[in-house]
Amino acid sequence: MTNKTKVLFVHDGPIARHTPTGHWYGDAYNDALRQRYLYLGTELTFLMRVKDVTDRDLSRYSRINDEHFSVVEAPNHKSVSSYFKNKSKAKQIVKEQVQSHDAIVIRLPSALGNFAVLYAEQFGKPYLVEVVACPWNALWNHSFAGKVLAPFKYRTLQRNLQRAKYAIYVTTEFLQKRYPTKGMAIGLSDVEIQPGYDIAERLAHISSKPVGEPYMLSTVGAVNMRYKGHRFVLRAIADLKKEGYGFQYHIVGGGDGSELLEEAKRLNIEESFVLKGKMQHDKIFNWLEEIDLYIQPSETEGLPRALVEAMSRGCPSIGSDAGGIPELLDRDFIFANRNVAQLKSILRKLSKERLRKQALLNYTKAQSFAKDELDRRRKDFYDTFLEQNNISKNT
Numbered sequence: 001m002t003n004k005t006k007v008l009f010v011h012d013g014p015i016a017r018h019t020p021t022g023h024w025y026g027d028a029y030n031d032a033l034r035q036r037y038l039y040l041g042t043e044l045t046f047l048m049r050v051k052d053v054t055d056r057d058l059s060r061y062s063r064i065n066d067e068h069f070s071v072v073e074a075p076n077h078k079s080v081s082s083y084f085k086n087k088s089k090a091k092q093i094v095k096e097q098v099q100s101h102d103a104i105v106i107r108l109p110s111a112l113g114n115f116a117v118l119y120a121e122q123f124g125k126p127y128l129v130e131v132v133a134c135p136w137n138a139l140w141n142h143s144f145a146g147k148v149l150a151p152f153k154y155r156t157l158q159r160n161l162q163r164a165k166y167a168i169y170v171t172t173e174f175l176q177k178r179y180p181t182k183g184m185a186i187g188l189s190d191v192e193i194q195p196g197y198d199i200a201e202r203l204a205h206i207s208s209k210p211v212g213e214p215y216m217l218s219t220v221g222a223v224n225m226r227y228k229g230h231r232f233v234l235r236a237i238a239d240l241k242k243e244g245y246g247f248q249y250h251i252v253g254g255g256d257g258s259e260l261l262e263e264a265k266r267l268n269i270e271e272s273f274v275l276k277g278k279m280q281h282d283k284i285f286n287w288l289e290e291i292d293l294y295i296q297p298s299e300t301e302g303l304p305r306a307l308v309e310a311m312s313r314g315c316p317s318i319g320s321d322a323g324g325i326p327e328l329l330d331r332d333f334i335f336a337n338r339n340v341a342q343l344k345s346i347l348r349k350l351s352k353e354r355l356r357k358q359a360l361l362n363y364t365k366a367q368s369f370a371k372d373e374l375d376r377r378r379k380d381f382y383d384t385f386l387e388q389n390n391i392s393k394n395t
Contacts, residue, residue, distance in 0.1 A: 005041030005393050008101035009033075010094065010116040013048030015071060016061050024071055025053065025061035027281050028305075032192065034069050039382055040103050041393050047072045047097050047112065060254070060278040072097055074112055095119045103127070103391055109135040109157050117160050126389035128166035131157075131175050132190065134323060137300030138227055166385050168378075170303040171324035186381050191305045192371040193312035194285055199363045201289065202314030206355045209292065214246035214272070215350065217318075218291040220284060220306035221298070223275060224255030229297035229320060229338070231263055236343045238267035245348065247272060252287065254278035288313040293355070298322045299337055312366035316358035318346055330361055 016025040026033075029046065037044050050073040053061070074093050077086035094115040098104055104120050104127035106113045113129075120127040135153035139146035157179050161167060165183040169175045172187045209215075217237070221228040230251060237247040249272060251257070257275045264273040279287065284306075288294070294310035294317040301323030308328065310317055319325040320337045335342035386393060 004043055005103060005391055006043045006045065006101040007037050007041035007103050007105065008045050008047055008097055008116075009037050009105045009107070010047045010097075010110070010113050011107040012110040012112050013046075013074075014051040015046060015048055015064075016053045016057070017050050017071070018058065019052045019054055023066070024064040024069070025058065026064055027061055027278075029064070030062050030281065031064045034064055036378070037105055038068060039379060039393065040105070040386065041391070043068050043070075045070050045072055045097065045101065047074060047094065047116075049074055049076050060280055062281060077111065091115050098125055099123050101125070103386075103389070105130065107132060108160060109133060109138075109153060114156060114160065117163070121163070126385070126391060127164075128168065128385055129160065129164045130190070131161065131167060131169045131179060131302075133302040134175060134178060134300060136178075137322060166381075168381065172327050174324045174327065175302060184381075184384065186377065188374065188378055188381070189303050189305075189308065189369055191303070191308040191369050192374060193309060193366055193369045195370065197313055197363075199314045199360065202359045202363070203356055205289070205292075206316075206352055206359060209352065212246070214248050215292040216248045216250060216290075217293050217295050218250045218252070218288075218310075219295050219297065220252045220310075221296075222253045222255040223251055223257035223260055227299040228253075229299050230260055232297050232338060232340050232343060233295060234260065234263055234267055234269065234273065235340050236347060237272060238269045239340070240344055240347060241269060241272070243348075247347065248274065250274045250276055250291070252276045252279045252284060285309065285313060288315055291315065293318060293350075296320065296325055297343070298325070301325055303327065308366055308369050311362035312369070314359040314363040316355045317362055318343070328362075328365060330358060333358060 015029045018025055034044060074090050075086040076082050077090045094112055098116055098119040104116060104125050106116045106127055107130045135157055136150050139150035139153055161179040161181045164181050167181045167183055167185040169187050170189050233249055237249055264270045288310050294315040296304050296307045296319040298320055299322055303324035307317060307319060317329055318333045319329050321334050322337050326334055333346060335346060
């Protein structure tokens with residue numbers, strides 16, 4: 001007789017549903033994630049918010065295989081207008097799904113994830129948490145309302161981690177120190193770099209850069225999230241333009257970029273600023289090979305996936321000191337959060353020699369995120385979780 005172990009993954013989402021076919025698509029939520037969690041069991045359910053997309057949107061996403069996979073939609077209750085209307089319904093859905101599954105993977109911080117922790121403990125369901133970001137930094141740097149919510153969300157995540165028996169952090173140190181757990185824990189990024197890149201291609205790109213041609217700085221990240229820090233890059237290159245330095249700034253990411261476009265116009269650098277829009281994930285690697293520098297100017301981060309992926313393509317990279325970024329980069333290429341003066345100082349000192357050195361350092365560092373090594377460490381952790389909770393993953 002076949003044993004079936006039902007695994008539930010809980011996060012806020014959203015995941016994309018193709019309206020004409022009902023098939024599932026995603027970017028961060030992708031088929032690699034489906035395969036990862038199916039290691040824990042035979043059937044997998046994603047519980048999260050859903051957004052409907054049409055044919056014209058599909059180029060931004062990748063298809064998720066339907067085999068042993070399903071999605072349960074949760075209503076949005078994160079906005080002021082929907083909170084009281086949908087909170088009870090969202091909690092009930094989480095409760096029912098936790099109760100009907102054998103193992104729970106909860107990604108935090110997330111509103112649905114908080115409910116899942118509550119019900120997993122209530123029903124005695126084995127669960128592990130993935131800690132991917134710092135809510136304090138994200139909310140404090142977001143708005144006045146965010147500053148009001150930040151202490152509450154901070155304490156909620158601390159409380160959840162103190163009770164968790166199994167925790168996976170995406171950082172090596174930062175999130176562990178801020179949100180410690182008494183349970184079994186591992187620092188394990190959810191980034192998986194694509195193998196096979198030849199660093200000689202990056203070194204040749206750097207060497208062939210014509211003298212006097214503007215450097216292309218690039219970032220991957222939603223353009224409507226102020227805490228991503230894009231505006232600090234715009235201010236830096238505007239100031240440097242007055243000093244005779246030339247830079248282009250390109251951003252790949254979804255969202256309404258009108259505020260950034262207005263800022264670039266105000267700074268008189270609109271010709272140096274390009275919004276590329278959202279890009280399918282597997283195409284980003286090809287785009288990274290064309291740029292000169294990657295920059296992660298965030299006011300808050302966990303361990304930024306896009307930065308690691310850029311490093312895996314030998315991109316010389318600059319980052320703020322937010323979250324886990326200092327765990328990745330040479331300190332000479334890190335500037336204090338929001339500090340435009342420090343960012344300008346780094347940009348002034350760019351040279352082919354320094355870029356070659358950073359390319360080699362970053363490429364070497366990125367190899368620690370090789371898929372085979374991450375898979376081995378993750379599976380060892382999963383095996384302990386399954387064994388200690390007497391969970392069968394038989395097919």
